[in-house]
Amino acid sequence: MTDVIFNKEEDVISPVNYAMDGPLCFYDVLADYFVQVPESGKPVLDMIVQLWSQSFASHIFSLLFHKWMFEVHLDNPEVLLRYSSALVQGATNVFWIDIQTNTRRFQSIFRYLLDDVALDHTRLNKIPLQAQRDMYLLLSRFILFYNSAGKVDSFLKQCPVFQTAFLVGGPADIFVNELTDQLQKLKVEPVLLHYLSEIKVLQGTTSTIQVWN
Known part of the structure; x- marks a missing residue:
């Protein structure tokens, strides 16, 4: 696993191992590793499943397996729906942590999704239609917060x-x-002001003409 973090020829962190939005966090490294070596994540996944009823389980699942979800093949539709729902729920929760603290520690997860x-x-299309819908609703709520206007x-x-x-109208x-x-x-004033400033950025785009008219 150290190959994910360290250059094979030098005991230094390689520049390619920095995320687009800053230094890699532990979950970025593990998420990539579980995609490269899927079987290595099974013990962790089994532990998460055992703790499924705990509120923090979906947080951990979304942090560590948000890429794995879309790179492995899951035959069982019930398992796929359960994992997809956990991904959306966990991502929602960690994104709200960012909002409440006015930080963007989990921006790399948002950018990937x-x-x-x-x-x-x-x-x-690898996840059920219900999960696809929930994913779009989730991203709609946070796209301005994560500077993606x-x-x-x-x-x-x-x-x-x-x-x-429940969903009437177009996108x-x-x-x-x-x-x-x-x-x-929103209760955090700087975050609310950020949303409002991002809405101003939208003005003049095709989507804004459709959205606000």
């Missing part, structure tokens, strides 16, 4: 059509509903 899953249907157009264009009684309508609900929940 946005860039490599939501905007890449080859991965998105410039990707809203692509995000809305890639959003599948979800035919349910832009759903995005506005989720964003409005998120704004009402």
Whole structure:
């Protein structure tokens, strides 16, 4: 596993091992390792499953297995739905930790779910439709917080059509509903101001014309 962290020829951390948004955290390293060597994650996954009823289990699952979920093949539909639901729930919880502390410690997870899953249907289609819907709702709430306003157009264009009684309207309508609900929940003033500033950035884009008219 040290090959993930250290250069094979030098006992130093390689520049490629820094995340796009800053130094790698432990969960970034382990998430990549469990993709490269899937069997190595089985003992950890078994332990998480045993603790499934604990509120923190989904947090740990989302941190360590958010990439593994989309790179391995799971035959059991019930297991796939359970893992997908845990991923969305855990990601929701850790993103709220960032909001409550006005930090972005978990930004790399958000960027992966946005860039490599939501905007890449080859991965998105590996999880059940219900989980796909929940993933888009989740990303709609946090896309402005994680400084991704410039990707809203692509995000809305890639959003599948979800035919349910709870989601009325197109992707832009759903995005506005989720964003409005998120704004009402924000209690940290700097975070609220950040959301409002990001909404201003949206003005003039195609998505904004559709969303706010």
